[in-house]
Amino acid sequence: PVDxxxxxxxxxxxxxxxxxxxxxxxxxxxxxxxxxxxxxxxGKTTQVPQFLYEAGYASxxxxxxxxxxxxxxxxxxxxxxxxxxxxxxVSYQIRYEGNVTDETKxxxxxxxxxxxxxxxxxxxxxxxxxxxxxxxxxxxxxDILIGLLSRIVPLRNKxxxxxxxxxxxxxxxxxxxTDNQKLFRTPPPVIKVDARQFPVTIHFNxxxxxxxxxxxxxxxxxxxxRMLPPGGILVFLTGQAEVHSLCRRLRxxxxxxxxxxxxxxxAMRKFKKAKQKKTSLPRIDLxxxxxxxxxxxxxxxxxxxxxxxxxxxxxxxxxxxxxKADPSIPLYxxxxxxxxxxxxxxxVFRPSPPGTRLCVVATNVAExxxxxxxIKYVVDCGRVKKRFYDRVTGVSSFKVTWxxxxxxxxxxxxxxxxxxxxxxRLYSSAVFGDFSLFSEAEITRRPVEDLVLQMKDLNIDKxxxxxFPTPPSAEALVAAEQLLVSLGALKEPPRTxxxxxxxxxxxxxxxxxxxxxxxxxPVAPRYAKMLxxxxxxxxxxxxxxxxxAMTVREIFVDLDRPAGSEDESSKLTQRRAxxxxxxxLWAGQGASLLLGDLMVMLGxxxxxxxxxxxxxxxxxxxxxxxxxxxxRRLRGQLxxxxxxVCPEVGAFVDPKMAPPTEHQVVCLRQIVxxxxxxxxxxRVQAEDILDPKWKNGYKTPLMDDPVFIxxxxxxxxxxxxxxxxxxxxxxxxMYMRGVSAVEAE
Ligand code: ADP
Ligand code: MG
Numbered sequence: 001p002v003d004x005x006x007x008x009x010x011x012x013x014x015x016x017x018x019x020x021x022x023x024x025x026x027x028x029x030x031x032x033x034x035x036x037x038x039x040x041x042x043g044k045t046t047q048v049p050q051f052l053y054e055a056g057y058a059s060x061x062x063x064x065x066x067x068x069x070x071x072x073x074x075x076x077x078x079x080x081x082x083x084x085x086x087x088x089x090v091s092y093q094i095r096y097e098g099n100v101t102d103e104t105k106x107x108x109x110x111x112x113x114x115x116x117x118x119x120x121x122x123x124x125x126x127x128x129x130x131x132x133x134x135x136x137x138x139x140x141x142x143d144i145l146i147g148l149l150s151r152i153v154p155l156r157n158k159x160x161x162x163x164x165x166x167x168x169x170x171x172x173x174x175x176x177x178t179d180n181q182k183l184f185r186t187p188p189p190v191i192k193v194d195a196r197q198f199p200v201t202i203h204f205n206x207x208x209x210x211x212x213x214x215x216x217x218x219x220x221x222x223x224x225x226r227m228l229p230p231g232g233i234l235v236f237l238t239g240q241a242e243v244h245s246l247c248r249r250l251r252x253x254x255x256x257x258x259x260x261x262x263x264x265x266x267a268m269r270k271f272k273k274a275k276q277k278k279t280s281l282p283r284i285d286l287x288x289x290x291x292x293x294x295x296x297x298x299x300x301x302x303x304x305x306x307x308x309x310x311x312x313x314x315x316x317x318x319x320x321x322x323x324k325a326d327p328s329i330p331l332y333x334x335x336x337x338x339x340x341x342x343x344x345x346x347x348v349f350r351p352s353p354p355g356t357r358l359c360v361v362a363t364n365v366a367e368x369x370x371x372x373x374x375i376k377y378v379v380d381c382g383r384v385k386k387r388f389y390d391r392v393t394g395v396s397s398f399k400v401t402w403x404x405x406x407x408x409x410x411x412x413x414x415x416x417x418x419x420x421x422x423x424x425r426l427y428s429s430a431v432f433g434d435f436s437l438f439s440e441a442e443i444t445r446r447p448v449e450d451l452v453l454q455m456k457d458l459n460i461d462k463x464x465x466x467x468f469p470t471p472p473s474a475e476a477l478v479a480a481e482q483l484l485v486s487l488g489a490l491k492e493p494p495r496t497x498x499x500x501x502x503x504x505x506x507x508x509x510x511x512x513x514x515x516x517x518x519x520x521x522p523v524a525p526r527y528a529k530m531l532x533x534x535x536x537x538x539x540x541x542x543x544x545x546x547x548x549a550m551t552v553r554e555i556f557v558d559l560d561r562p563a564g565s566e567d568e569s570s571k572l573t574q575r576r577a578x579x580x581x582x583x584x585l586w587a588g589q590g591a592s593l594l595l596g597d598l599m600v601m602l603g604x605x606x607x608x609x610x611x612x613x614x615x616x617x618x619x620x621x622x623x624x625x626x627x628x629x630x631x632r633r634l635r636g637q638l639x640x641x642x643x644x645v646c647p648e649v650g651a652f653v654d655p656k657m658a659p660p661t662e663h664q665v666v667c668l669r670q671i672v673x674x675x676x677x678x679x680x681x682x683r684v685q686a687e688d689i690l691d692p693k694w695k696n697g698y699k700t701p702l703m704d705d706p707v708f709i710x711x712x713x714x715x716x717x718x719x720x721x722x723x724x725x726x727x728x729x730x731x732x733x734m735y736m737r738g739v740s741a742v743e744a745e
Contacts, residue, residue, distance in 0.1 A: 002054060008082050015043030016195045024048065025055050027189050032153045033165040035135075035177060038193030040170045040410065041371040041417045045075050045133055048166065049106045050083060052129050057164065058105040060128030065111040067139040069094040071369040073342055074349075076108040096633045111141035118148055119457060119519070123156055129164045134369060135177065136169040138441035138470070144451060147467045148458075150183045170368045171406060173438060176469040183467045198416040200378075200423050208427040213381040214242050216426045218249050220379050224424070225254060225331055225357060231376025231421070232358035234366060236411050238385040238400050243335045243361045256330030256356050330355065336362035336370070339626070348372050364403075367410050371417065378415040378423040380408060382431070389446050394702070397730040404439045408432065441470040448472050449480040450524050453489055456511040457519035464507050481509055486678060487529045489515030517645045522637065523551050530675040531642055537667040540642065540651050542602060542660050546668070548634040549601035550726055550738055555627040556583075556604070556712075579622035587714040591662040594741040595669055596715040596723070601738075602660070605631055609655050672740050676724040681707060681736065683721050698723065698736065707734040715739050 004012070012018055017038055027034045038044050045064070052062050066072040076092035076099075083090060091100040092108040100107060111132075118124060130149060135142055149165050156163040167177055167188070178187045209216045217235050224233055237243055332352040336345060349372070352358040360372055364384055384403040389396045403411075408425065415421030425432065443451075455463050463477055484490040491512055493505035511519070518528035527547045534543035549555055557579075586603025587593055595602070604621075608628050611617040618625040639651045660668060681698035684706055689695060696719060697706025707728055709716050715723065718741070726738030 002050065003084050004082060005084065008084075012043070012047065012082070015047060017043035017047045017193050020191060020193050021047075021051050024191055025051055027191055028052070028055075028057075028164055028166065031189055032157060032162075033150070033167070033184060033188040035167045035169065035174050035188050035190045036193065037169050037172050037174060037190060039195035039197055039413060040368045041414075042193045042195040044168045044170075044193070045071070046078055046082060048131060048168065049079060052131075052164075053083070053106060057129050060163075061104060061126050062106045062129045062131070063114060063124075063127045064106070064108045064131040064133055065114050065142070065145060066108060066369070067111055067134050067137050067142055068338055068365060068369050069110055070338055070340075070342070070345060070365055071134070072108040072110050074345065074370065076106075077346075079106060079108075096637065111139060111145055114145060115141055115148075115454065116522075118145075118152070119454070122152065122458065123159070123161070124152060124163070125161065127163060129166065131166040131168060133168045134170065135167045136171040136173065137368070138176075138439070138443070140443045140446070140448075140451065143441060143443050143469045144455075146177060146469055147183065150467055170410065171438075173406070176441075180467070180469060183469060197413060198418070198420040200412050200416040200421045202412055203422060203424045204429040204432065205424075205426050206428060208431045213237075213383065213426050214246055217379050217381055218246060218253075220424050220426065221246075221250060221359060222253060224377050224379070225329065225359070228377065228422075230357060231419070232352075232360065232372065232374040233377045233379065234372060234375045234414055235359070235361045235379040235381075236366065237361060237363060237381055238383050239363060240335075240337050240339065243337055243363060246361050247333050247335050250331055250333045250359060250361070252325060254329055254331035254333075255325055255327050256332060256353065329357075331359050332356040333359045333361065336360050336366055336372075338363070338365050345370075364407070364411075366414065367407060372414070374418060375414050376419060376421045378411055378421070380411045380423060380425050382408060382425060382427040382435075387446075394447065395728040395730055395734065402427075402431070402435050404437060405432065405435045406438045408435065443468065443470060443472050447480065448476050449483050452477065452480040453484055453511075453515060453519050453525050453528075456484075456490060456509075457516060459511075461510050462508045477507060481507060483678060484515065484525060485509055487518070487525055487675070488512060489518050489525060489529070520645055521641050523547055526675045526679075527551060530671050531638065532645075533671045533674055534642070535646065535649055536671070537664055539660070539664055539667050539671065540649060541654055541657055542664065542668055543671055544635055544638045544642065544651070544653075545605045545631075545657070546598050546602050546672070548631045548638060549605050550598070552627050552630045552634065555601065555624055555631065557622045557624055575622075582621050583712075583714065588659065591665045592660065593714070593718070594720070595665055595672070596718075596740040597713050597738050598668075598672060598740045599665075600714050605635075606657050606659065609657065669740065669742070673724055673742055676726065676740075679725050679727075680742065681723050681725060683719060683723075700728075703734075705734065707736050709739055710735045710737070713739050715741060 017024075024034070024036060036044060036048065049062050049064055052058070064075070066075065072092045072094050076087065076090055080087050080090035087099050088101040088103045090106045091104040092098055093100050093113050094110050095112070098109075114130070124130065132142055132145055132149070135146065146167060153163055153165045167174070172192070174190060177183065178190060205216075214237060217237065221233055221235055235246065237246060334347050336348055348360050348370070358374060360366065360375075366372060382403055383400050384407065385398055385400050387396055388399050412423035412425075415423050452463050455466060460466055463481075464471075464474070481490060485492050489512060490509035493502065493509050495502070514532055517532050518525055521528040521531050523531070527550060530543050530547055534540040583600050586600045586607065587596070588599055588603060592599045604623055605628075607621070608617055608623055609632065613628055613632055615625045617623070618628055635653050639653050642649065642651050681700045684694050684697045684699055694706050697708055700707055709719065709723070713736075720741035722742040723736070723739050724742055725736035727736075729735055729737055
């Protein structure tokens with residue numbers, strides 16, 4: 001029996017999913033797998049686990065997977081509160097942290113965490129139910145999990161340890177799961193939850209701003225706030241930097257009582273202080289960790305400009321009358337995006353201060369994962385930021401593109417949860433008509449070597465035959481197997497036999513012992529290979545630090561942040577000079593120079609750790625504090641993972657790590673080459689420079705056009721003949737990132 005407070009009980013009764021409790025529980029009783037569709041906000045995530053708990057399914061753990069860390073954490077807290085249970089019972093586990101105990105009955109986790117658990121126990125014996133939430137997002141891990149569970153559930157039933165699978169989606173587009181014979185021979189029943197959605201009036205713009213949609217969003221929000229009746233405003237933008245910039249402009253335009261603001265910032269300062277004190281070296285319980293290179297929250301991952309700091313200069317303020325501060329109508333402006341600290345995220349659920357209107361400026365986390373109460377107006381820029389990979393060359397780029405019609409409608413729906421609402425689309429209806437109907441499944445848009453390795457480790461040799469809801473392309477699978485063979489993670493296929501057999505063999509290479517070790521490291525296969533080789537010459541601590549630094553995005557702040565005014569620009573020049581000097585220092589001298597950008601990373605990690613990894617040190621030295629904290633956690637985690645595979649090396653995290661010796665640098669370069677061997681580039685020879693644009697360019701095997709060393713790279717001036725790179729990122733040019741020199745033979 002669950003003892004809920006009267007307020008909670010009252011709020012629950014208003015949720016549409018409650019009306020379907022009996023239908024859902026009956027379907028669950030009679031079927032091993034059930035699909036539930038219901039609008040965002042209808043109560044799926046918070047209520048369905050409670051139904052299962054009350055219906056007696058908590059003999060084992062009720063597990064719920066979320067594609068985003070934000071949702072896993074906040075939903076676990078919410079459900080604990082609703083059920084009046086401790087977080088020892090309703091808990092969460094995300095990449096580095098969690099509060100799971102022996103008493104845990106309801107466990108929210110990211111999908112990557114559950115995938116790791118399947119590797120340890122294929123039958124997931126501790127669980128009685130698995131709920132795959134947000135299945136419409138079609139994240140890679142969600143798709144794989146559904147494929148795996150379609151096999152695990154019948155196996156469990158056969159063994160007399162029944163288990164249930166629930167798949168929950170915010171859209172009705174579930175045919176990829178239900179009409180897929182390979183996945184479920186008997187199609188699972190689909191239960192539709194009729195959300196009491198109030199009508200939302202859609203307003204299209206006459207024209208579509210091609211550039212300054214943030215400016216357009218600002219004007220629209222100002223207008224709504226000045227002219228329209230009370231009700232929260234939710235603005236959708238594409239990334240963290242945009243979110244912060246708009247928040248600043250809105251706060252300037254509609255400031256609310258200074259003393260209140262001072263209060264919160266004072267509280268924040270205290271909180272930050274308390275947090276700093278707490279950070280010591282991480283203690284990670286190996287049985288309880290899980291991490292995969294989850295590319296979650298892409299929208300936050302591009303150049304962490306303006307991270308966390310809401311102050312800063314307002315570059316985008318013009319003479320617009322709208323920008324004149326008007327304190328008579330205060331607006332309570334809150335940012336929301338995946339990497340925002342949880343205590344900041346939680347603010348959107350609390351009532352806004354009396355006399356203010358709530359305005360949340362969000363990336364697409366607010367599209368389906370979180371429901372913000374009281375939203376009446378939605379302002380939608382119609383765009384989304386995504387990472388794109390070129391399938392042939394592996395070149396990646398972040399691009400802001402139009403979203404899909406389905407997403408745009410989801411966004412609009414956020415306005416009609418509590419009363420009729422309005423959605424202002426900052427684009428024309430003609431442009432909307434050209435949007436694709438749905439977003440593509442992520443698995444079709446990215447390389448899959450990490451997944452293939454994980455699956456081989458689960459003894460799924462013929463990955464092509466795996467019941468993917470949407471299979472990755474055959475090319476992507478072949479490329480993945482080839483890379484893994486070249487890294488030694490898979491056995492090379494026999495070269496004899498007929499063409500057809502060889503084709504088959506190329507797609508079903510079994511895993512090697514090295515591959516198993518690599519699969520146990522929570523990083524992509526190229527980096528896992530480096531870790532596996534790290535034992536030589538006592539290089540392990542360095543390899544771990546370099547790998548940790550390479551897998552965390554954007555550890556350096558952007559030196560090219562534009563300056564606002566003359567006076568600022570001279571300060572900026574000074575700062576830039578200082579940071580450049582630091583980076584030169586970290587690059588070391590003599591032999592270590594050849595390790596290039598990786599040496600700079602290693603130097604930065606070493607120096608930062610030596611200084612105690614403080615926000616102050618990071619700020620002064622152009623490092624992103626959040627990135628450095630993540631690197632520190634990852635170092636601890638990778639050290640544990642290496643020790644688990646190879647206890648005799650006894651690796652440990654040394655906060656006072658000395659720089660590598662010359663000999664070790666040579667060794668490190670070999671290790672890096674072993675991991676990045678397929679990312680080799682050779683300087684374009686003088687006689688081959690047909691076009692002046694090719695000057696200082698590098699040639700890679702797969703691309704016709706040259707690639708370049710970025711001006712901020714440690715090797716920009718050296719231009720070694722051969723280099724390996726971490727990745728190629730297309731911005732203004734094709735640039736290699738993470739470059740290190742290779743000895744010519
Ligand atoms: P769904 O999963 O169907 O999108 P949820 O179960 O997430 O729906 O949300 C149901 C309701 O619970 C929403 O109206 C939402 O506003 C409310 N809710 C969710 N989390 C919180 C929270 N932390 N605080 C207050 N209300 C919340
Ligand atoms: Mg939900």
